[in-house]
Amino acid sequence: MTTPPPLRRSGTRRAEILRTLRDAGGPLGIAEIAQRVGVHLNTVRFHLDALVAAGTVERTRAELRAPGRPPQLYRAAPRMDPAGPRHYRVLAEALVAALAAEADPVGRATEAGRAWGRREASGLAADQADVDASVSADESTELLVGMLDDLGFAPERDQSGAPSRIGLRSCPFLELAVDHAEVVCPVHLGMMQGAMSTWRSPISVDRLDRFVEPDLCLVHLGGVGGTRAS
Template sequence: MTARADVLGALRDAGSSVTVADLAGTLGVPATTVRFHLRALTDDGLADAQTESAVGPGRPRIRYRARPGMDPSGSREYGTLARALVTALAVIPDGPRRAADAGRALGADRAHRTDDATSDLLHMLASMGFDPVVAPPSQIRLRRCPFLETARESPEITCSVHRGLMQGVLDAHGSDTRVGLDPFVDGDHCVAHIDAARTTTR
């Protein structure tokens, strides 16, 4: 267990509000360590802090009480979730369309309508890790795929999400252009075609 988990466990086991000194004594760790983790737990909504009314000289004490909730710290397994969802969509006849629609909605949600449509699209791609480079007249080379494993295993689904993301950004700007996507061109990049006649991933 981590020090954070120890502090959270002791706070929950206490059953009533406690001070930093109480927890430090229970855990046998410095008060500074306890205080650091209590501040983080409070920020994450797992603890409540209440200042006692001042009695005599000195700073009033702060008492902490645990709040119910799952600790949001720790590692994530989003890759496993992505693979499970892609696998589920891959066996549905209209899976690629559903994937593109989902990506389109996410792209529209990420759009910054105050920017130029092309600049906004490039910013979105860069922020997601696609490492985009403009290739005139109307192409964008994607030199990196942040979902490479699922794209290799199921390009028809994963690349449909990518195409939908790009289309969603353009839609949010009121653009009538369409996006096409050629995956794994020459094995080391993908090519997005802006204002392409085709609207499906090849």
């Protein structure tokens, strides 16, 4: 009994079509692509539509040399594949290691976080109010909770009679925070301080207690008149 050939995954076939276009040296029509790859025309059309939608292939037209509509051709877009593999954690680990090797890793990490927080807060303020205007304690706290939620920290306002605390139930950088808390957690603290400073909030972010419980970090807020981060 003859064993059938293994089925090709669509991603593999799609990559083969893209490679064919890159190696062609010029635009190709659907029939020529199908012939070179060895598949049906409809299969080529299906994968070309996906590649065009992903931005890795472009449609073009042949030069008109006779009456009639010029045939549609395809070429590989002159860009890196936006759907290619990503290894941001490797980059993050390298940056964390570089910060940890600094003479003042906590200070440098906190300053990096403040710069990040200022960028995040400027966008939120532009959406909701004048960037140059200060916001109230309640408004800025709500903005902070919303920003933390958007970033994946799963924040919770403390319901135990301590309104000056925010619980963080998730960490979008958990593996790094566990292995390099001395650097990653100051980045988070600085990010919150930078945001409050940008909003000109009367509330300060004084401290971040990491992993007070296995699933909880605590943010401590200072009241009106407290020391504000700059």
